[in-house]
Amino acid sequence: MDNKKEPLILITNDDGVFAKGIRSLIDVARKLGKVVVIAPDKPQSGMGHAITINNLLRLYPYHQFEGIEAYTCSGTPVDCVKLGIYDVLHQKPDLLLSGINHGENTSTNVLYSGTMSAAVEGAIEGIPSIGFSLADFDPDADFAGAQMIAERLIKTALEKDWPKNICLNVNVPKMPREFIKGIKVCRAARAFWEDRFEKRKDQFDRPYYWLTGEFVYQDLGEDTDLHALKSGYASIVPVQYDMTAYNSISELNTWKV
Amino acid sequence: MDNKKEPLILITNDDGVFAKGIRSLIDVARKLGKVVVIAPDKPQSGMGHAITINNLLRLYPYHQFEGIEAYTCSGTPVDCVKLGIYDVLHQKPDLLLSGINHGENTSTNVLYSGTMSAAVEGAIEGIPSIGFSLADFDPDADFAGAQMIAERLIKTALEKDWPKNICLNVNVPKMPREFIKGIKVCRAARAFWEDRFEKRKDQFDRPYYWLTGEFVYQDLGEDTDLHALKSGYASIVPVQYDMTAYNSISELNTWKV
Numbered sequence: 001m002d003n004k005k006e007p008l009i010l011i012t013n014d015d016g017v018f019a020k021g022i023r024s025l026i027d028v029a030r031k032l033g034k035v036v037v038i039a040p041d042k043p044q045s046g047m048g049h050a051i052t053i054n055n056l057l058r059l060y061p062y063h064q065f066e067g068i069e070a071y072t073c074s075g076t077p078v079d080c081v082k083l084g085i086y087d088v089l090h091q092k093p094d095l096l097l098s099g100i101n102h103g104e105n106t107s108t109n110v111l112y113s114g115t116m117s118a119a120v121e122g123a124i125e126g127i128p129s130i131g132f133s134l135a136d137f138d139p140d141a142d143f144a145g146a147q148m149i150a151e152r153l154i155k156t157a158l159e160k161d162w163p164k165n166i167c168l169n170v171n172v173p174k175m176p177r178e179f180i181k182g183i184k185v186c187r188a189a190r191a192f193w194e195d196r197f198e199k200r201k202d203q204f205d206r207p208y209y210w211l212t213g214e215f216v217y218q219d220l221g222e223d224t225d226l227h228a229l230k231s232g233y234a235s236i237v238p239v240q241y242d243m244t245a246y247n248s249i250s251e252l253n254t255w256k257v
Numbered sequence: 258m259d260n261k262k263e264p265l266i267l268i269t270n271d272d273g274v275f276a277k278g279i280r281s282l283i284d285v286a287r288k289l290g291k292v293v294v295i296a297p298d299k300p301q302s303g304m305g306h307a308i309t310i311n312n313l314l315r316l317y318p319y320h321q322f323e324g325i326e327a328y329t330c331s332g333t334p335v336d337c338v339k340l341g342i343y344d345v346l347h348q349k350p351d352l353l354l355s356g357i358n359h360g361e362n363t364s365t366n367v368l369y370s371g372t373m374s375a376a377v378e379g380a381i382e383g384i385p386s387i388g389f390s391l392a393d394f395d396p397d398a399d400f401a402g403a404q405m406i407a408e409r410l411i412k413t414a415l416e417k418d419w420p421k422n423i424c425l426n427v428n429v430p431k432m433p434r435e436f437i438k439g440i441k442v443c444r445a446a447r448a449f450w451e452d453r454f455e456k457r458k459d460q461f462d463r464p465y466y467w468l469t470g471e472f473v474y475q476d477l478g479e480d481t482d483l484h485a486l487k488s489g490y491a492s493i494v495p496v497q498y499d500m501t502a503y504n505s506i507s508e509l510n511t512w513k514v
Contacts (some may be wrong), residue, residue, distance in 0.1 A: 013341075027327040047439045048335075049368040057466040078369075082452045084470065092296070108347045110500055111306040112335075120500075123328035124365055124449045151463075156514045163505040187501040192381045195339045197314070198439055208313040210340065236514070243367055243377075245497035248420040252261030252495055257413045 007033035007094035010127075012080040012227035014044045014101065014114025017062055017072050021100035024143035026065055028151045029097060032158065036093070037062070037070035037093060038084040040077060040114075047114040049121070050076045059083055060209060077118035085125060088158045096167075099132035100146045102139065102173050105112075106225040107191040109218075110239060119167040124241050128157055129167035135229055136174040146253055149234045152183070169237040173229045180252040186238050189224035191217040259335025264351035264415055266289035267384075269337040271301045271358065274329050277399065278357035281400035283322055285408045286354055294327035295341040297334060297371075302360075304333045304371040307379070316340055316382040334375035342382060348502070352414060353379035353424075356389035357403045359396060361428050363482040364448040364474075367496060375447055377498050385414055386424035391430040392486055400436040404477060406491045410438070412429070426494040430486045445494050446481035448474040457503045 009029050013022040018048060029035050038059070058074040071088060073080045077098065085092055086160035091123065098118040105113040110120075115131045122129030134146040149172050157168075169188075195213040202208055216225060225235035266286050270279040274296035283391050295316070305461045310398060315331035330337045334355065340350055355375040362370040367377075379386025387410060391403040406429050414425075426445075430437065452470040459465055474483060480493035 025382040034500050036281045043311060046308045047305075048307040048374065050307040050333075051301040051305070051468060053468055054300060055458075057468065059464070059466060076307075079468070082450075083454060083466065086452045086470075087456070087466065088452045090402055108498060111377065111381075111498060112308055117305065117368075120368065124368075127401065144269045152514050156512050161511055163502070163508050164504040166505050169508075183508050183514050187503065187506065188499055190499070193339075195343045197340060197344045198315075199344075207316070209310060209316060209340065209344065211310055211336070213343075238502035238509055239367060239500045240502035240505075241368060241500070242445055242447070243292060243498070243500065244422070245423040245495035246444065248423050248495035248497075249442050249444065251420050252425075254495060255417055256410050257440050257493070 009033040009035050009095045009097060010084050011035055011037045011097045012039050012077055012118050013099055013217060014047060014077045016043045019102060020140060021143060024101045024147055025150060026068060028147050029154060032154050036089060037068060037141045038073055038080045038088060040242050041072035041074055042079060044076050044114045046112050046243050047076045047077055049117040052076060052079050078121045079115040080117050081121040087102055092127050094131040096127045099142055101133035103133065103137040104143055105136035106171050106229065107134040107189040109183050110188065111162050116172060118171055120239060120241050123167035125163060128162040130157060130170060130206040132170045142205055143214060145175060145180045146172040146178050148177050163238065166238045166240050168214060170224055170234060170235045171229055173232055175232065179232060180234060184227040184228040184235055185232045186235045186237050187223055188226050189226040190219040191215055215257065218239060261301040266290040266352045266354060267350040268291045268292055268294045268347065268354045269296050269334055269375050270356055271297065271304060271334045273297050273300045274323045276359060277361060277397060278359050278400060281404055282354055282357045282407060283325060286411060289411050291326050294322060294325060295330055295337045295345060296333055297337060298329035300332050300383060301371045303369050305369050306335055307333045307472060309333060309336050316474045317475045324510040330420040334371040335378045338375050338378040340379050349384050350457055353363040353386040355385045357400055358390035359398055360390065361392035362393040362426060363428050363486065364446040367445065373426055377496060380424040381421060381498050385419040387427060390456065391429050402476050405434050406465060407438060421496065423495045423497050426496050427484055428482055430489055436489060437491060441485040441490045441492055443485050443492045443494050444480055446474060446475040446483040490491055
């Protein structure tokens with residue numbers, strides 16, 4: 001990158017600006033480019049690709065990252081990306097990073113994940129975008145391994161031509177940095193949440209529910225993100241925003257509705 | 258269907274249980290099967306695939322649809338589907354319908370749409386699922402054309418083998434029923450929101466923002482959902498929940514991160 005302008009890197013997340021994960025990512029990225037941060041002012045896990053259209057948005061300067069231009073946003077991770085591009089930077093960054101998420105975002109969790117939805121929004125905008133997640137929900141998780149993976153991938157991403165219309169979903173296993181075996185390019189495993197709702201009663205004896213459940217995983221392929229993580233590798237899944245099931249178009253045409 | 262059990266049809270939406278669109282869909286579906294409704298207790302447009310994991314959920318019986326078992330849910334459209342399957346029906350319905358949305362959900366809007374995210378959640382659960390949207394935001398829109406399309410499609414869907422791992426995104430143009438030329442199976446157009454934020458000041462002179470913008474559409478293909486709608490056809494796009502960009506895997510493998 002010596003003979004080029006310093007790359008502009010926009011960073012967001014879904015755990016909120018206070019999370020250890022985003023600070024871990026900023027610490028890596030600031031060595032590789034000019035970083036600007038716009039992150040939610042509260043946890044936004046599970047917000048998926050939600051945007052704020054029935055309420056206002058607040059955006060305030062945030063001074064807790066020394067030497068870094070940063071803002072908190074009252075909205076979702078996707079709101080952060082939109083506000084970042086169109087109202088803070090007034091340009092598209094060279095790279096958009098989201099994370100590092102506290103907890104893995106493998107398989108179909110891409111759809112529920114605010115972290116990954118921010119990266120998908122970046123892809124729609126034509127920006128090279130990467131979402132990072134560590135398979136550890138602990139607020140004080142050890143991000144050293146994820147930082148090592150992030151640094152290698154950000155360096156590579158800034159050098160290479162970015163494939164069109166995709167972003168990357170990177171998951172890092174929960175283990176000491178020196179035990180991580182490497183990085184594997186994968187497909188998303190076929191898996192889903194078998195939901196359970198815990199039914200409780202409030203002080204007026206009215207019922208309420210908490211979403212819980214089990215992640216059911218019957219996909220035994222060795223080319224999946226879940227398999228890579230289990231085997232001690234970080235996984236990279238290329239993610240496209242076009243959800244058209246092209247293979248089903250001809251079948252549906254036989255329906256003659 | 259004469260020699261089969263009456264099909265069980267779960268209905269939700271994202272405009273809320275009070276919307277004209279969901280009533281229009283119920284009126285069609287009740288002629289074709291046993292309908293159960295679980296819909297948000299307030300508008301949830303733009304909620305995408307959000308789920309409620311940091312707050313409780315409420316579920317209350319709703320008695321405004323005569324002869325129909327119905328509930329309001331305090332959560333998102335995807336929460337409605339999960340609660341519906343796992344806590345109300347205790348089984349998977351034969352068909353999941355979402356809508357009819359007030360406003361179109363073509364192209365990349367599938368990602369932002371609560372209506373379509375409910376259908377995508379159904380697909381993940383292995384349930385034949387269809388999201389319906391009418392290209393008219395008016396709360397008192399004319400749903401006659403959309404009802405005609407919905408009836409034809411629901412009948413066909415109950416007769417045919419459902420393609421694996423997909424749901425359907427159906428959009429109906431804003432026009433009198435008799436002017437709709439037919440139904441076309443399409444791909445999602447490539448388009449995105451060029452966002453604008455309207456900056457205002459509150460009573461304390463602090464800034465706030467409203468998300469607005471323009472839908473930018475440079476895809477001139479004649480096989481897209483946007484083209485079908487413009488030409489007076491309803492569009493059907495098969496939508497898959499696996500977002501892996503399989504075509505990019507080999508390219509990424511050359512990166513040698």
